Amino acid sequence: MYLETVFLSCKIIAPFLFLYNMKKTIVLYGLAIALILLVIQVFQYQLFVKYISFEVFIGILAMIFTVIGVWFGIRWTSPKKTTIAKSSTKVLVFGDQLGSYGLSKRETEILEQINLGKTNQEIADELFISLSTVKSHVSNLFSKLDVKNRVQAIQKAKELTNTASTKV
Amino acid sequence: MYLETVFLSCKIIAPFLFLYNMKKTIVLYGLAIALILLVIQVFQYQLFVKYISFEVFIGILAMIFTVIGVWFGIRWTSPKKTTIAKSSTKVLVFGDQLGSYGLSKRETEILEQINLGKTNQEIADELFISLSTVKSHVSNLFSKLDVKNRVQAIQKAKELTNTASTKV
């Protein structure tokens, strides 16, 4: 009964968390804009008291919004990527961007390992699956990316994830 | 005499062109800001005529500068990249930088072809040499780069040429 309640609560909350996560940047940006507009409202009467000239006020305002825009532009275009640590196998070069091109999560994981220059056997050892399974995934992702070998697969994936980054 | 004059003129102009090229983005952005401020000056009196409310005016202004900021942010962070022409085989990714790491000219050519995702037979056809020769070069360059397969070779070479590029 208690566990069921918790389970149901999770099911209700999850969509909102997902929506929040998706729109977080937009929400934060909107809040930032609202906050600054509020500050403008609060200090509006001071404009006419002429502590600062209108031009300087506009200049400061322009600077603030430009900085916000630059920050937003960088955030917006920057692909999700982690600095490649040499010995780490949790490096994500492609992240989750290839999903929209038909690759499953596991296939993307396999491709990450291929990108590290590993053999199929090494990938099998790393992910605790069999060599046959790795081959199966490799073959499937080659088909989805329309490539003939691992070098082409890597390049195609990088192309797609770069395109996806600049398209958003 | 005449050629000397032209030559001296070029020497004088070149630094300014270089400076202009370096600072072009900043200059253009400054001009954009100045232009918008000029527009504000021109329309300033209209603010008090109240065609639009102050809040709406600030909102439009914020939007304009945000867009400029986003554009600037994208331009600022966008990596310098060359589109790899699909059918071209004369694209040089590594150039002649690998010579200092022990690779011969031919070995670098072979690596360029590998980087295009080609099989050894395709490389042999492209360079008009035999499959055995390609294998020999491949094996040699693997040894010099201290790698085990072509994916690792490509990454090592990119690493080395990036290091060389940033070092300059």
Place this chain on the structure above:
DNA sequence: CAATAATTGGCACTTTAGGATGAGCAGATA
């Protein structure tokens, strides 16, 4: 001119990659 390096090519062999096909299980969905 001799020595060295680069380039070319071969053969035999092992390892790895890749293609084709089939099958079972778990979870999600209509």
Place this chain on the structure above:
DNA sequence: TATCTGCTCATCCTAAAGTGCCAATTATTG
């Protein structure tokens, strides 16, 4: 409940990659 998707694993086969070793010719260098 049936269907679909993702993941797993297998077998068989061919192709490609890669290794080791050897050798000849040409270009470069001291």
